[in-house]
Amino acid sequence: MNNQAMITLRTFQVLVICLALVALTACSKKVTRIDVEETKDLSGDWNDTDSRLVSKEMIGDVLSRPWIADFVQKSGKKPAVIVGEIRNLSHEHIAVGTFVGDMERELINSGRVDFVASKTEREEVREERTDQDLHASEQTRKAMGEEYGADYMLKGSINTIIDSEGDEQVKYYQVDLTLISLADNRKSWVGQKKIKKFIEKNKLRL
Amino acid sequence: MCLRELCTVLLMAAVCGCAGYSATIRSVEQQLVVQNYPAALAMLEKLYANSSRDAVLYNLNKGMLLRMNGDYSASNTALETAKQLMERLDAISVTEQTSSLLINDQVKSYEGEMFEKLVLHFYKILNYLALGKKDEARVEVLQADQRLKEIKQQLSRDVLPEEAGVRYLSGIVFEDLGEWSDAMIAYRKAYAAYKHGLDGFKLSIPYSLKLALLRLADRQGLYDELAQFTQEFGIQQWETIAERQTKGELVIVVNSGLAPVKLPNSATVISPSSGQLIRISVPVYVTRPIAVSGVNYQVADQQGQLEMMEIVDSLALKALERNMPSIIARAAARQAIKYQATKQGNQENAALGLLVNIGGALLEQADTRSWTTLPQSIYMARIALDPGTYNLSLNIVSSYDGNNQTLDVGGLEVRAGKNTYQSLHWIPPNVTNLPGSPREYTRVNATYGIR
Numbered sequence: 325m326n327n328q329a330m331i332t333l334r335t336f337q338v339l340v341i342c343l344a345l346v347a348l349t350a351c352s353k354k355v356t357r358i359d360v361e362e363t364k365d366l367s368g369d370w371n372d373t374d375s376r377l378v379s380k381e382m383i384g385d386v387l388s389r390p391w392i393a394d395f396v397q398k399s400g401k402k403p404a405v406i407v408g409e410i411r412n413l414s415h416e417h418i419a420v421g422t423f424v425g426d427m428e429r430e431l432i433n434s435g436r437v438d439f440v441a442s443k444t445e446r447e448e449v450r451e452e453r454t455d456q457d458l459h460a461s462e463q464t465r466k467a468m469g470e471e472y473g474a475d476y477m478l479k480g481s482i483n484t485i486i487d488s489e490g491d492e493q494v495k496y497y498q499v500d501l502t503l504i505s506l507a508d509n510r511k512s513w514v515g516q517k518k519i520k521k522f523i524e525k526n527k528l529r530l
Numbered sequence: 531m532c533l534r535e536l537c538t539v540l541l542m543a544a545v546c547g548c549a550g551y552s553a554t555i556r557s558v559e560q561q562l563v564v565q566n567y568p569a570a571l572a573m574l575e576k577l578y579a580n581s582s583r584d585a586v587l588y589n590l591n592k593g594m595l596l597r598m599n600g601d602y603s604a605s606n607t608a609l610e611t612a613k614q615l616m617e618r619l620d621a622i623s624v625t626e627q628t629s630s631l632l633i634n635d636q637v638k639s640y641e642g643e644m645f646e647k648l649v650l651h652f653y654k655i656l657n658y659l660a661l662g663k664k665d666e667a668r669v670e671v672l673q674a675d676q677r678l679k680e681i682k683q684q685l686s687r688d689v690l691p692e693e694a695g696v697r698y699l700s701g702i703v704f705e706d707l708g709e710w711s712d713a714m715i716a717y718r719k720a721y722a723a724y725k726h727g728l729d730g731f732k733l734s735i736p737y738s739l740k741l742a743l744l745r746l747a748d749r750q751g752l753y754d755e756l757a758q759f760t761q762e763f764g765i766q767q768w769e770t771i772a773e774r775q776t777k778g779e780l781v782i783v784v785n786s787g788l789a790p791v792k793l794p795n796s797a798t799v800i801s802p803s804s805g806q807l808i809r810i811s812v813p814v815y816v817t818r819p820i821a822v823s824g825v826n827y828q829v830a831d832q833q834g835q836l837e838m839m840e841i842v843d844s845l846a847l848k849a850l851e852r853n854m855p856s857i858i859a860r861a862a863a864r865q866a867i868k869y870q871a872t873k874q875g876n877q878e879n880a881a882l883g884l885l886v887n888i889g890g891a892l893l894e895q896a897d898t899r900s901w902t903t904l905p906q907s908i909y910m911a912r913i914a915l916d917p918g919t920y921n922l923s924l925n926i927v928s929s930y931d932g933n934n935q936t937l938d939v940g941g942l943e944v945r946a947g948k949n950t951y952q953s954l955h956w957i958p959p960n961v962t963n964l965p966g967s968p969r970e971y972t973r974v975n976a977t978y979g980i981r
Binding site for chain 1: 610614618619620621622623624625665666668669672673676679680683
């Protein structure tokens, strides 16, 4: 009996010491720089790698399709594109701007497509022009009504399907982008990227 | 013997002086009553910002205080932090389980109750709507749906009364975005949840939900369901979706009062056989005085009453009721361990035994943590209005001193086919009038001998 009680007290002491040790070890912070291309999945949520995969796929696709050549042939000029709404219909708060920005950059730098400032950007620019009208010299002043009208609007959506059971989860993302001709509403290009992840949650923690 | 009794008296004094969560949060509540939200936030920061095991609770409360202060974006940041922490805490902690068995439940990280996880989504949705970010609100709606799927899987249940409010709000978001089929599904689920909770949760089915069900069943061509609803509700006339498209909708949400608080319910006895001091302390919910008996609105020439869409009191009480068996089981296990430790101490040295006994009893403290800045109940009205700018006047019918409160909100813009959202939180001065802790049950004069 005495022995058993002794063991109980010893166990108690060991546990208290363990707890103290755990509490003490949790205080240091370490930072390591990693390459922007490196894939590091932490939470299983949408991250930079997903965004990069989407922009890579979309840029490759949009530049290799015949819509640009068709437009140039018909009108004799480069197509001008405006970014419309990319709706986030997924389960996560996703920064849509990142891959749209990537696409914009690649398309402009390819020299084959022009981009027109989006609605909010335009408003700011117009404000500046109004201001110029009042304050800038006549030689440098930019006139109103000279804006470049876009030929296409880029629209799209992100959707997710989640299937989970217990601690396991499958996440499926689908990003759809469509280029719609502003002249006649025809869809000139449709891009799609699918991403699927399998996530296992921890059952235990410290 | 004399020493032991003296120690007991000292113990009682110490236990009474040891303030749990429900006692310390009161200083925040006192600032809320005088509507000094920045001071309440500062107080909260001072009390809980540095406690890692209260991190979820801190962020939940912070989120609520920030939205009371009208800072919806910061409120969402805090609530999102709480949400992510909760997800991390879903995993069972080995060390915390052990230490809670040795010390008390307060040493565990606060994980949040099931209903709190749902209400978190409810307020994030409201915040996004207030910011005009309807697609972001939709993301939150989907997350709430996912969360509910997981909870139902765990509990093996089809309908939860706790989902009523968040489902109804989800339906409103979908309808606002013109996603009729999703709206219909959410309304249906809300209806089932309200119906399911009619008895236990003292909540009736909102009339506006009935109208929404009729409107959407009609729009989707679900004529069998429509016939069933018209018969069930006894409503023959309603505005169709097409008729409503020329109008806009003003959705008003009024949060009233504060959620109930947990107080410790403790008992201390001396075991007649061993002379050991045995103390058990478990939480018990105390609801605050009912804040409001009704809320009336007046906008342009329309007037009416807001409907109650959720009673947080009931949700909280049910949650504790569900958790009670495991709280008691842990308390009992703790007593067994402490009993053994004391016995062992006694065998080595009577003073050591006494020390272990008193220490163990001192540490036995009920976990009184809960999201107390939630309202007591949530009222809502959906008002169809012609496009234009409106002034809204709310008359809050106080149920404690008969002094009604009028709140005015101006410049509400209503656009055709769209919803405009307005939510506010009203806290009457009597929320801090709490009954004292239940008196501690003690029986320390029993005869005993040290063994």
